[in-house]
Amino acid sequence: MKLHQLRPAKGATHKDKRLGRGEASGHGGTSTKGNKGQQARTGYKSKMAHEGGQMPIQRRLPKRGFKNPHRVEYAVFNLGQIEQLSAKYDLQEVSVENLYVNGLIKKSEKVKILANGDLKTKLVFKVDAVSEKAKTAIEAVGGTVEIVK
Template structure:
């Protein structure tokens, strides 16, 4: 084997016409990049939402409604759910800390109690909000309610 015998592996190389090397090459002039415009120039980068002059989708679609930045989102528990949770976890009191410790809510969640279902257990509640019906049912069983801000 000698240096003049060496050849690249079959299929590993292919000849491309050199672009922009004169009209005689057949790929001169615009070097296959078309006429004028940013895509012909070096350093072209497409903008993310650019649709080639067509009206972009975010401007074509109608806008509806709004997002109220003052809205307070609550994680809701019904009295029937609380009864089942009490059987499963045996809470000393139904508080945000106990719910978080058992992985039922996240750290920043606010908790609201609603009056759907039946509660048979006397419990102390420390929550962010509750309905009038829930408060009435809890206090009729002898439980206490504390609103936490």
């Protein structure tokens, strides 16, 4: 240890100036807050997204598009994925219940099967929706498809 390596303990020194401690602080009587107004007062907290009376950005921007309230969201599985999952989880039947039990979907999700990839295993499908290509590919292997409502 040499004299030029000495440093004060962490927390022992203060670099920031203490605001609101008079003229000698170097920040004047208003403590860098300007004169009067809401922001100069103690206890001031601005609301999130408040723009000081200016028209807020979400009201300045135009609305775009359309949200369909009747849209149905599906958890999508391709035939290639189903082939891997049937091997991994030893599935004979691909149903909403089986997929939920194995932690692949949430309880309220609907399942749709698409035709991307190859299916080699004969499986029974009990799902909410199937594409036409996927249905023909499943039936070509000897599997069955049942649409559950």
